[in-house]
Amino acid sequence: MDFSFTPDQTLLKNSARAFLDEHCKPATVRLLWDDARGESESMWKEMAQLGWLGLSLPEEHGGSGLGMVESALLLEELGRAAYPGPFWPTMLAAAAVTDHGTEVQKKRWLGAIATGEARAALALLDADLDWNPDAVATRADKTSTGWQLTGLKRYVAWGHVASVLLVPARTPDGVSLFLVEPGASGIRWTPMMNMDPGTRLADLTLDRVPVRSDDLLGAPGAAAPALHQLLRRGAVGAAAEMLGAARRCLDMAVGYAKVREQFGQPIGSFQAIRHKCADMLLETENSHSAVYYAAWALDAGAEDAGTATSIAKSYVGDASRKVCGEAIQVHGGIGFTWEYDLHMYFKRAKALEAQYGDADFHRELILADVAG
Amino acid sequence: MDLNYSADDRAFREKTRRWLEANTPTDDLKTLAERKAWHRKLYEAGYVGMLWPKEYGGWGATAMQQAIVQDEMARIGAPPAINGLGIGFIGPTIIVHGTEAQKQRYLKKMLTAEEIWCQLYSEPNAGSDLAGLKTRAEDAGDHFVVNGQKIWTSSGPIADWGILLCRTDPKAAKHKGISCVLLNMRQPGVEVRPLKQITGHSLFSEVFMTNARADKSDLIGKLDEGWAIAQTTLGYERGGNSLGRVTRYAIAFRQLVRATKQLRRNGRPLIEDPVVRAKMGRLYAELEVQRYAGLRVLSALNKGDSPGAASSITKLSYTEFEKRYYDTALEILGPWGQMMTAREEFEEIDTSSGEAGTWATAFLWARAGTIYSGSSEIQKNIIGERVLGLPKEVRADRLRS
Numbered sequence: 145m146d147f148s149f150t151p152d153q154t155l156l157k158n159s160a161r162a163f164l165d166e167h168c169k170p171a172t173v174r175l176l177w178d179d180a181r182g183e184s185e186s187m188w189k190e191m192a193q194l195g196w197l198g199l200s201l202p203e204e205h206g207g208s209g210l211g212m213v214e215s216a217l218l219l220e221e222l223g224r225a226a227y228p229g230p231f232w233p234t235m236l237a238a239a240a241v242t243d244h245g246t247e248v249q250k251k252r253w254l255g256a257i258a259t260g261e262a263r264a265a266l267a268l269l270d271a272d273l274d275w276n277p278d279a280v281a282t283r284a285d286k287t288s289t290g291w292q293l294t295g296l297k298r299y300v301a302w303g304h305v306a307s308v309l310l311v312p313a314r315t316p317d318g319v320s321l322f323l324v325e326p327g328a329s330g331i332r333w334t335p336m337m338n339m340d341p342g343t344r345l346a347d348l349t350l351d352r353v354p355v356r357s358d359d360l361l362g363a364p365g366a367a368a369p370a371l372h373q374l375l376r377r378g379a380v381g382a383a384a385e386m387l388g389a390a391r392r393c394l395d396m397a398v399g400y401a402k403v404r405e406q407f408g409q410p411i412g413s414f415q416a417i418r419h420k421c422a423d424m425l426l427e428t429e430n431s432h433s434a435v436y437y438a439a440w441a442l443d444a445g446a447e448d449a450g451t452a453t454s455i456a457k458s459y460v461g462d463a464s465r466k467v468c469g470e471a472i473q474v475h476g477g478i479g480f481t482w483e484y485d486l487h488m489y490f491k492r493a494k495a496l497e498a499q500y501g502d503a504d505f506h507r508e509l510i511l512a513d514v515a516g
Numbered sequence: 517m518d519l520n521y522s523a524d525d526r527a528f529r530e531k532t533r534r535w536l537e538a539n540t541p542t543d544d545l546k547t548l549a550e551r552k553a554w555h556r557k558l559y560e561a562g563y564v565g566m567l568w569p570k571e572y573g574g575w576g577a578t579a580m581q582q583a584i585v586q587d588e589m590a591r592i593g594a595p596p597a598i599n600g601l602g603i604g605f606i607g608p609t610i611i612v613h614g615t616e617a618q619k620q621r622y623l624k625k626m627l628t629a630e631e632i633w634c635q636l637y638s639e640p641n642a643g644s645d646l647a648g649l650k651t652r653a654e655d656a657g658d659h660f661v662v663n664g665q666k667i668w669t670s671s672g673p674i675a676d677w678g679i680l681l682c683r684t685d686p687k688a689a690k691h692k693g694i695s696c697v698l699l700n701m702r703q704p705g706v707e708v709r710p711l712k713q714i715t716g717h718s719l720f721s722e723v724f725m726t727n728a729r730a731d732k733s734d735l736i737g738k739l740d741e742g743w744a745i746a747q748t749t750l751g752y753e754r755g756g757n758s759l760g761r762v763t764r765y766a767i768a769f770r771q772l773v774r775a776t777k778q779l780r781r782n783g784r785p786l787i788e789d790p791v792v793r794a795k796m797g798r799l800y801a802e803l804e805v806q807r808y809a810g811l812r813v814l815s816a817l818n819k820g821d822s823p824g825a826a827s828s829i830t831k832l833s834y835t836e837f838e839k840r841y842y843d844t845a846l847e848i849l850g851p852w853g854q855m856m857t858a859r860e861e862f863e864e865i866d867t868s869s870g871e872a873g874t875w876a877t878a879f880l881w882a883r884a885g886t887i888y889s890g891s892s893e894i895q896k897n898i899i900g901e902r903v904l905g906l907p908k909e910v911r912a913d914r915l916r917s
Contacts, residue, residue, distance in 0.1 A: 145518070145519060145520070145521055145522060145525065145580060145811060145814060145815050145818060146517060146518050146519075146815050146818070146819075147517065147519065147811055147812040147815035147816070148517065148815060148816075148819065149517055150517065153517065213517055398904050398905075398906065401906055402905070402906060402907065409907070409910060410906075410907045412900070412906035412907050413906065413907040413908060413909045413910065414909065415893070415896075415897065415900075415909060417906075418896065418897065418900035418901075418904075418906050418909070419893065419896040419897075419900065421899075421900055421904055421906060422832070422895070422896035422897075422899035422900050422903075422904070423896070425829065425899060425903065425904060426829050426832055426833055426899075429809070429829055430805050430808075430809055430833060432812075433805060433808035433809045433811075433812050434804075434805050434808055436517065437519065437808040437811070440517055440518075440519050441519075444518075444519070444520070446519075451800075451804070452804070454801070455800075455801040455804050455805065458797070458798070458801050459801050459802070459805055504794060506797075507793075507794050507797025507798055507801065508790075508793060508794070508797060509797075510797040510800050510801055511793050511796050511797040511800065514769075514773070514800055515773040515776075515787065515796065
């Protein structure tokens with residue numbers, strides 16, 4: 145029983161922290177918030193050089209073959225920096241291609257992703273906003289050369305910079321997965337503004353979008369297990385990112401409480417503030433336990449891996465919102481200003497709360513798992 | 517990072533489970549003599565005093581092994597050992613601060629529960645502010661004469677000995693002039709009056725000392741330096757119950773699931789109500805997070821790291837969770853959850869006190885956890901000051917001294 149990180153894992157975490165402290169400063173994030181594209185091409189290339197984009201990819205396709213624990217470590221640091229960009233959706237799509245793709249599909253996408261040439265986006269939600277893979281309503285009809293997709297996909301993150309979209313759609317055999325070109329005919333994008341400008345979302349209307357039969361990922365009608373696995377990984381990664389945001393806010397709140405004086409003394413000496421900070425630490429440490437237990441469970445194929453991922457997502461979603469929110473409260477008025485950095489992490493955590501299944505969705509999965 | 521139990525730990529668990537299956541009493545233990553006999557059996561099997569050094573009668577086991585024993589006992593519903601305060605806190609204090617004569621005299625009989633121990637710390641006017649205690653011990657040559665009152669004393673009526681914090685120098689500053697001494701509870705100057713708790717049980721009591729006698733040879737550490745000893749006593753939580761505790765929560769959760777399948781509201785079983793399901797999903801998540809956190813503590817202990825002030829996070833976390841747990845369970849169960857006597861369809865559950873009871877008793881018991889052994893507010897002060905490094909508060913008593 146060992147809940148601590150290996151020296152290699154600690155090294156990865158420390159080097160990620162060092163890189164992001166230098167290349168993804170709050171000022172950098174602010175510039176990207178105002179940028180039309182919203183993510184940095186040069187940072188992406190550097191992430192590729194650091195091996196982050198291939199971290200979890202198989203070695204034969206230019207990756208390092210590492211697991212969810214390593215991805216979570218990296219994502220915690222990215223969350224701590226409020227990094228804006230398509231890192232995690234790209235990694236999740238790459239994992240789906242790794243697990244279910246043909247050799248041709250793997251060759252086409254995995255190397256390009258590891259080297260930073262390609263990005264991917266996920267179009268998981270349909271019009272009725274149900275995260276359950278069985279609820280997919282977008283239709284895939286057979287044509288002479290492959291398929292054509294028709295439907296509405298909502299809140300697709302980073303589709304505007306993606307080279308490929310992972311799109312679940314319903315065929316006569318059931319829900320299937322398709323690799324779709326973002327610029328294909330019949331696709332209409334409607335960008336929208338999230339309260340977190342570091343998460344770029346758009347609705348995607350598909351009107352008889354042609355997809356070649358080679359771009360079906362896995363067998364027709366067999367996408368549900370792949371989508372469940374994708375949601376599990378997605379949920380743990382989002383939880384890790386939220387944990388990073390919470391840790392940043394906790395650090396900022398404690399640092400501020402030590403130096404900000406009112407009534408002739410540091411506000412951290414008042415129990416009202418100190419107890420708040422203690423509660424924030426408790427939530428952050430419990431979140432750490434939840435994230436890394438779930439990440440380990442996924443890597444180890446533990447019996448309770450599914451439940452653990454839902455626990456991590458629902459618990460850390462609540463906890464990070466509370467911790468980041470209370471950090472604003474500890475700061476008072478300055479914490480509510482645009483110029484102070486706290487809101488970046490608060491908004492990032494909030495945006496992730498609604499991704500890869502919200503807390504209500506995951507609590508239902510937990511109960512169905514343990515109680516039927 | 518590897519959260520699998522080691523082969524040794526798995527084998528130890530298997531052995532413990534087999535022993536408990538063969539030896540756990542099938543009938544309720546009713547008398548103190550029966551409970552002592554069961555305790556003795558646990559001790560001889562190596563399941564009591566596990567973390568104590570072998571030279572004092574302990575077993576020199578690992579924190580993980582102790583946690584596994586507690587976990588298996590919870591799983592099978594075995595009655596707990598007695599003398600928990602003695603073995604968990606007082607004995608280790610004597611081991612660290614006591615004289616060789618004290619160790620020889622007290623430790624073995626504590627382990628075997630031949631002598632039961634209680635803790636004489638809190639007073640009516642010294643609770644969270646323990647250093648404000650007023651019980652007086654006056655020098656009478658070879659012994660002290662003790663006068664004063666203690667309160668919230670667990671095991672008071674059955675205790676043979678107590679570890680007493682008392683004031684030996686009333687002129688010294690508040691945290692100075694306090695001594696730690698062992699007090700014989702079986703003497704005319706010591707009167708124990710049970711207190712009835714909100715559960716209706718009487719597990720703690722008041723202790724009145726009127727010209728009671730404590731031998732000077734029973735002084736622990738140096739005269740007037742008892743406060744530092746009390747601080748270490750309060751810090752001896754070693755994660756031994758971190759698995760067993762969660763297993764009790766999990767057993768109660770399964771009982772909650774069964775109850776919500778039987779109970780009906782609005783023409784359907786409670787468990788089909790989405791509101792109930794959301795609440796239960798949250799409870800299960802929270803109880804599992806307690807387990808993950810417990811594994812993290814055990815992993816750190818295994819590596820020889822001492823949790824120190826961080827153990828305040830654990831205590832705060834599980835006691836506050838317990839309140840939310842039983843609050844929510846009773847919210848779900850409605851009037852049925854409030855019954856103090858078990859009906860046929862309504863299984864007894866393990867309460868946080870380790871005693872069997874109904875959901876209502878568990879709900880009431882949960883109020884105790886955030887008060888005893890340093891209230892939640894005290895834990896947050898410790899976390900704030902010693903873990904986060906926030907500045908100390910300005911306190912009136914510090915300004916005076």
